[in-house]
Amino acid sequence: MIKDSLHAIILVLLLGPMHTVFPVQQTPIAASRIEGVVTDENNEPLGYANVYLQETMEGTMSDDEGRFSFSSRAVGKVTFVCSYIGYKMYSQTLTLSRGQVLTLSIALEQQEIKTRSVTVTASAFTAADEEGVTLTAMEIVRTPGAAADVFWAVKSFPGLQQVEEGAGLFVRGGDVSETVVLLDGAVIKHPYKYESPTGGFFGTFSPFLLKGTFFSSGGFSAQYGNALSGALAMESHDLPERRQMGFGAGLAAESVYLALPVVENKFGLNISGNMSNTKMLFNLNKTRKDFSQYPSSYDVNLSGIYKFDNQNAIKFFHFREDDKIGVEIDDPDYATHFHGNTSNRLYNVKYSGLMGKEFLLNANVAYSRFRRDMNLSVLDLDIEDRMYQLRITGEREVIHGLHVRSGLALFRFQTRVEGTVPQEEENLDPNAPTDRVDTDYTSDRAAPFVETEWFGPFGIRFTVGLRGEYESISGVTGIDPRASISIPILSHSDITFAWGRYRQYPDPMYYDPYIGNPALSAGRATHYILGFAYQRHNRIFRVEAYYKKYSGLLLEDEGENYINDGYGHAKGLDVFVKQSMGRVSGWMAYSWLHARRKWMDLPVLASPYFDITHNVTMVLNVDLTHHFSLGCSFRYATGKPYSPGPEEYHTLRVPGYKRIDVNLTYLHSFFESNVTVFYMAVSNVLGRINVFDYRYSSDWQRRDAVESSFGRFFYFGVSMNM
Numbered sequence: 022m023i024k025d026s027l028h029a030i031i032l033v034l035l036l037g038p039m040h041t042v043f044p045v046q047q048t049p050i051a052a053s054r055i056e057g058v059v060t061d062e063n064n065e066p067l068g069y070a071n072v073y074l075q076e077t078m079e080g081t082m083s084d085d086e087g088r089f090s091f092s093s094r095a096v097g098k099v100t101f102v103c104s105y106i107g108y109k110m111y112s113q114t115l116t117l118s119r120g121q122v123l124t125l126s127i128a129l130e131q132q133e134i135k136t137r138s139v140t141v142t143a144s145a146f147t148a149a150d151e152e153g154v155t156l157t158a159m160e161i162v163r164t165p166g167a168a169a170d171v172f173w174a175v176k177s178f179p180g181l182q183q184v185e186e187g188a189g190l191f192v193r194g195g196d197v198s199e200t201v202v203l204l205d206g207a208v209i210k211h212p213y214k215y216e217s218p219t220g221g222f223f224g225t226f227s228p229f230l231l232k233g234t235f236f237s238s239g240g241f242s243a244q245y246g247n248a249l250s251g252a253l254a255m256e257s258h259d260l261p262e263r264r265q266m267g268f269g270a271g272l273a274a275e276s277v278y279l280a281l282p283v284v285e286n287k288f289g290l291n292i293s294g295n296m297s298n299t300k301m302l303f304n305l306n307k308t309r310k311d312f313s314q315y316p317s318s319y320d321v322n323l324s325g326i327y328k329f330d331n332q333n334a335i336k337f338f339h340f341r342e343d344d345k346i347g348v349e350i351d352d353p354d355y356a357t358h359f360h361g362n363t364s365n366r367l368y369n370v371k372y373s374g375l376m377g378k379e380f381l382l383n384a385n386v387a388y389s390r391f392r393r394d395m396n397l398s399v400l401d402l403d404i405e406d407r408m409y410q411l412r413i414t415g416e417r418e419v420i421h422g423l424h425v426r427s428g429l430a431l432f433r434f435q436t437r438v439e440g441t442v443p444q445e446e447e448n449l450d451p452n453a454p455t456d457r458v459d460t461d462y463t464s465d466r467a468a469p470f471v472e473t474e475w476f477g478p479f480g481i482r483f484t485v486g487l488r489g490e491y492e493s494i495s496g497v498t499g500i501d502p503r504a505s506i507s508i509p510i511l512s513h514s515d516i517t518f519a520w521g522r523y524r525q526y527p528d529p530m531y532y533d534p535y536i537g538n539p540a541l542s543a544g545r546a547t548h549y550i551l552g553f554a555y556q557r558h559n560r561i562f563r564v565e566a567y568y569k570k571y572s573g574l575l576l577e578d579e580g581e582n583y584i585n586d587g588y589g590h591a592k593g594l595d596v597f598v599k600q601s602m603g604r605v606s607g608w609m610a611y612s613w614l615h616a617r618r619k620w621m622d623l624p625v626l627a628s629p630y631f632d633i634t635h636n637v638t639m640v641l642n643v644d645l646t647h648h649f650s651l652g653c654s655f656r657y658a659t660g661k662p663y664s665p666g667p668e669e670y671h672t673l674r675v676p677g678y679k680r681i682d683v684n685l686t687y688l689h690s691f692f693e694s695n696v697t698v699f700y701m702a703v704s705n706v707l708g709r710i711n712v713f714d715y716r717y718s719s720d721w722q723r724r725d726a727v728e729s730s731f732g733r734f735f736y737f738g739v740s741m742n743m
């Protein structure tokens with residue numbers, strides 16, 4: 022399947038030296054004009070270099086021959102800036118007057134790409150253009166095979182397992198439901214498009230809506246909440262500095278984007294829309310699946326930012342997405358179709374401000390609604406989720422080097438589920454016996470937290486915190502302590518250690534009085550992490566060992582349906598290496614995992630279905646010329662465990678997962694201030710059919726493989742910014 026977020030698909034790839042959308046130019050009467058040419062040290066022209074005035078953000082980019090020309094309304098002294106990836110930034114002070122024409126010759130010096138120094142945190146990775154830590158927002162777009170999807174790109178980090186061909190985040194021996202996802206401080210309960218039990222095919226939010234992404238594979242601090250495995254926190258864009266507009270079209274999607282500063286440095290809007298219909302895509306790329314409804318969707322995004330002053334701002338974010346799909350499901354005993362219609366809404370208002378000179382306050386109130394109608398043989402459910410949340414956090418430096426953060430999050434979860442489910446979870450035969458589901462679930466939760474962060478001598482960083490949580494159905498109040506420390510040992514090297522306790526309540530359906538147990542409580546996990554990190558300029562090397570102990574997990578029970586008697590553990594080793602050298606960049610991630618659980622339908626301690634022993638991802642991006650860029654990625658994962666017979670619990674594995682993806686991008690400028698990107702991607706270049714599971718007939722005599730939907734897969738399109 023293909024991601025329907027257009028802006029994510031339009032650039033699906035390697036934007037070479039371009040890293041932003043360029044402004045619409047308006048030429049006022051008697052404006053000054055700045056023109057010239059950009060070259061390298063050998064006097065060769067540099068196409069698509071950014072040129073602009075720092076104070077006004079007026080500017081453009083150079084054309085194929087390195088030439089540029091733009092108008093400015095500025096008068097007096099301004100700072101002219103020219104930037105190009107792989108070269109030192111150039112700046113020059115100019116004095117402008119109305120009607121003046123300035124001609125400049127700019128020669129840029131080549132250098133290796135460098136990142137700023139950062140503080141290393143156990144198991145944490147960030148993706149933000151401002152912080153070049155491990156994976157930038159542009160690298161999310163450039164990652165071959167990721168379809169410019171945040172979740173797919175994050176899966177190239179160590180600590181995540183390739184379980185099926187979807188975007189679901191399975192973190193360090195944890196289920197996909199055990200990672201919390203946040204946007205601007207609000208918890209996103211349904212972060213996937215085309216949802217499935219293993220997450221979904223793509224993430225909900227395009228990277229072009231985001232200014233930064235923080236991901237932790239374990240040991241995260243109290244401020245990120247509670248989840249048994251990981252945390253993914255995203256921040257949407259702030260006030261647009263200049264007007265931007267773009268649109269694109271590909272084999273399966275169309276999109277538009279507009280950034281509009283309504284009142285300069287005061288109020289602005291970011292608006293985008295994406296629409297997808299994959300019929301043409303699937304007609305070109307033949308699939309093993311029979312679609313009664315080709316996957317299709319649309320989404321609309323609106324954010325408005327108002328700055329009261331330089332220290333206080335309020336942001337409103339609205340997201341609306343609808344998708345539908347109808348696809349054949351094969352089984353050794355029968356064939357049927359899955360039909361699903363989904364709508365997802367989010368409203369979030371966030372305030373950020375500095376109270377006085379020392380107290381930083383963040384607060385947000387959010388409402389989300391998720392509706393889904395799904396039908397698969399005897400499984401027929403109508404689901405509606407509503408969530409109300411309020412979050413307030415404050416931070417202050419008490420004394421030099423000692424920061425204190427505290428906050429309170431309030432939640433109300435409301436879920437309504439109606440329909441039928443098979444009495445035996447895996448039996449979807451049209452004649453199978455069913456149970457009626459009628460869940461009306463409301464849970465209130467209050468979660469205060471406090472943590473201190475101390476920056477000590479010799480670069481030592483120590484964080485300790487507590488997070489409490491009260492849940493209204495169980496009436497249980499829990500307190501979870503957490504701590505981490507980072508100690509520099511050699512030049513540009515640190516040792517990190519993190520420990521923490523975490524809890525997570527079951528999904529609402531498990532509280533249903535007919536198929537679940539209203540008396541269920543939270544599952545718990547304890548994390549132990551030890552790591553080493555080396556980071557200098559454009560080189561990163563990180564290795565971490567971890568151990569996780571689980572208790573209170575859900576376990577099927579004949580008398581009470583489910584009880585909290587499950588338990589287990591996970592241990593592993595993660596390695597991450599990244600290197601950038603001018604026009605060539607890449608990274609490699611490796612994870613080793615050993616996970617065992619007595620959980621759900623596993624009555625003995627055994628490998629869960631997401632126990633993937635070895636995971637390897639290698640990514641290489643090369644800017645071939647000023648116009649062409651090439652990307653290539655290789656992914657390998659140990660086969661998924663499966664049960665070959667009755668009373669045998671995940672004792673064998675399917676063949677290993679292998680996939681190679683490549684993409685090629687060409688940049689061109691048709692007119693002033695225009696960037697047009699032509700791109701082509703080939704996923705699964707070798708056409709390998711990966712096996713993800715085996716389905717057995719009811720008598721265990723017949724076995725069918727659950728295989729990847731595609732062999733070799735082509736996609737192409739164009740994006741234009743004005």
